[in-house]
Amino acid sequence: MISSQKTxxxxxxxxxxxxxxxxxxAISDKRIEGVVAHFEAxxxxxxxxxxxxxxxxxxxxxxxGPEWVRYSMVRDLMETAALEFAYVRYGAExxxxxxxxxxxxxxxxEDLEKAIQEASYLPRHLQFSCAYSTSDPVFQRRVRIxxxxxxxxxxxxxxxxxILSQNRFADHLSVQTTDQIGFIASAYNFGFTRPVAAxxxxxxxxxxxxxxxxxxRQESYSGVALRFYEALQDRFGKxx
Numbered sequence: 001m002i003s004s005q006k007t008x009x010x011x012x013x014x015x016x017x018x019x020x021x022x023x024x025x026a027i028s029d030k031r032i033e034g035v036v037a038h039f040e041a042x043x044x045x046x047x048x049x050x051x052x053x054x055x056x057x058x059x060x061x062x063x064x065g066p067e068w069v070r071y072s073m074v075r076d077l078m079e080t081a082a083l084e085f086a087y088v089r090y091g092a093e094x095x096x097x098x099x100x101x102x103x104x105x106x107x108x109x110e111d112l113e114k115a116i117q118e119a120s121y122l123p124r125h126l127q128f129s130c131a132y133s134t135s136d137p138v139f140q141r142r143v144r145i146x147x148x149x150x151x152x153x154x155x156x157x158x159x160x161x162x163i164l165s166q167n168r169f170a171d172h173l174s175v176q177t178t179d180q181i182g183f184i185a186s187a188y189n190f191g192f193t194r195p196v197a198a199x200x201x202x203x204x205x206x207x208x209x210x211x212x213x214x215x216x217r218q219e220s221y222s223g224v225a226l227r228f229y230e231a232l233q234d235r236f237g238k239x240x
Contacts, residue, residue: 027069027209027224035068036231038101045155052126053159058232059177060162063185065228066221067103070209088141099148102158109144111193112157115164126160165192172196178226185225
């Protein structure tokens with residue numbers, strides 16, 4: 001006969017399932033090291049874009065690195081074909097979903113492309129490279145989806161986002177690189193069109209990688225980004 005304690009334990013595990021195991025939900029160093037290895041495998045591409053944007057690659061990669069962790073955890077569960085069709089046909093108001101290793105959404109890329117075109121301080125060839133051959137919104141959305149599924153474009157958008165954020169939030173950012181990374185990472189995760197105060201408040205929100213509804217142990221996105229920065233500095237600090 002099962003004791004009352006064992007009965008209670010079985011009920012607890014059956015009812016709460018995976019959510020009853022919070023100890024496994026924090027981002028491990030092993031996962032971070034795995035993403036850093038991906039970066040190392042694409043060093044030629046990263047180097048080329050670092051030259052194009054004239055920007056240190058390490059802070060950029062630190063900002064988007066946590067999303068690659070999340071991508072590696074959920075990508076096998078994602079089926080986006082129907083969502084892609086809905087976005088191309090009707091726009092981000094109907095379907096707005098994460099794509100690729102840096103988990104960018106169409107609405108994010110739309111805002112980013114608009115900001116690139118309006119940024120007079122960026123070289124014209126960068127603005128030209130992400131322009132479209134027609135003003136037809138359906139055509140643009142179709143091309144945008146293809147870009148977002150291309151790793152080179154994911155890196156392009158990542159570098160562009162970092163440069164734009166440095167300018168957009170120049171009055172708020174401190175001179176310390178780690179502080180800049182913490183804030184810009186929060187803007188990337190929370191939304192770079194949000195008010196500065198809201199982005200700042202998000203810096204300490206421990207809701208990554210599963211979101212606010214998850215009850216297990218999590219971390220702040222900015223905190224994971226700074227862990228990436230340390231790991232990248234250790235691996236590439238003398239190269240980049």
